[in-house]
Amino acid sequence: MTATARSAEEQGAERFAAMPEDWTRALAVVAHPDDLEYGAASAVAEWTARGKEVVYVLATRGEAGIDTMEPAEAARVREEEQRASAAVVGVTEVEFLDHRDGVLEEGPALRRDIAAAIRRHRPELVITVNHHDTWGDAPGSPWNTPDHRALGRSVLDAVGDAGNRWIFSDQLEQDGVLPWSGVRWVAVAASPAVTHAVTVGDEATRKGLASLLQHRSYIEALTDEDPETYARSIVHGGLDQYARRNGGQRAVAFELHPC
Numbered sequence: 381m382t383a384t385a386r387s388a389e390e391q392g393a394e395r396f397a398a399m400p401e402d403w404t405r406a407l408a409v410v411a412h413p414d415d416l417e418y419g420a421a422s423a424v425a426e427w428t429a430r431g432k433e434v435v436y437v438l439a440t441r442g443e444a445g446i447d448t449m450e451p452a453e454a455a456r457v458r459e460e461e462q463r464a465s466a467a468v469v470g471v472t473e474v475e476f477l478d479h480r481d482g483v484l485e486e487g488p489a490l491r492r493d494i495a496a497a498i499r500r501h502r503p504e505l506v507i508t509v510n511h512h513d514t515w516g517d518a519p520g521s522p523w524n525t526p527d528h529r530a531l532g533r534s535v536l537d538a539v540g541d542a543g544n545r546w547i548f549s550d551q552l553e554q555d556g557v558l559p560w561s562g563v564r565w566v567a568v569a570a571s572p573a574v575t576h577a578v579t580v581g582d583e584a585t586r587k588g589l590a591s592l593l594q595h596r597s598y599i600e601a602l603t604d605e606d607p608e609t610y611a612r613s614i615v616h617g618g619l620d621q622y623a624r625r626n627g628g629q630r631a632v633a634f635e636l637h638p639c
């Protein structure tokens with residue numbers, strides 16, 4: 381993920397509502413290693429520090445994400461970087477669904493694997509990343525990627541699937557797997573239509589920055605800029621931009637869908 385545009389915040393729109401805090405388990409489902417680290421990871425750090433449990437599920441290993449590295453090697457490197465990156469923000473469980481990077485398709489095959497993860501982990505909050513066509517809401521905003529669009533929309537759909545015993549019923553023949561209709565919200569990070577925010581303190585900001593820096597191979601291939609300088613401008617820039625609608629305090633904002 382390389383582009384963000386948040387024109388609503390720049391226009392000084394109204395103050396964010398607070399993200400719900402009365403939950404204990406969250407499941408973050410995204411397309412690629414690094415998707416969460418471009419901003420949402422600071423919120424995850426804040427939550428895990430308060431004793432909440434967050435699990436990461438990645439649809440792919442991001443194997444098509446480094447131009448100068450063969451996919452098999454990139455998959456290995458990026459999985460390792462993602463696990464390190466999760467650990468920095470207090471996430472110890474990271475799963476990969478093994479879909480192919482770059483060619484994710486919205487639909488039953490992807491929904492099926494996401495619904496299975498929701499049934500296994502039984503989260504109250506599901507987190508994903510921008511599924512809209514563009515990063516910003518202004519005409520001509522940078523175009524989003526096909527994987528992000530397919531993944532985010534499939535996550536929103538799979539929440540309903542997970543609670544319905546007649547959809548993907550074969551999953552329920554496995555020991556202990558039950559339908560799960562306990563998801564109360566889906567929170568979409570990096571959306572052009574953010575509504576709710578969680579304030580992040582200095583420690584969570586530091587961890588969020590450190591988590592992006594774990595993707596060193598990816599960042600080094602992406603930019604000639606010094607990785608620390610690059611990561612700081614991305615993470616601090618994002619948090620500061622949301623601060624404008626959060627009483628001046630650094631925040632991660634989400635588009636929140638109650639379920």
Ligand SMILES: [Zn+2]
Nearest residue numbers: 381411412415
């Ligand atoms: Zn991505």
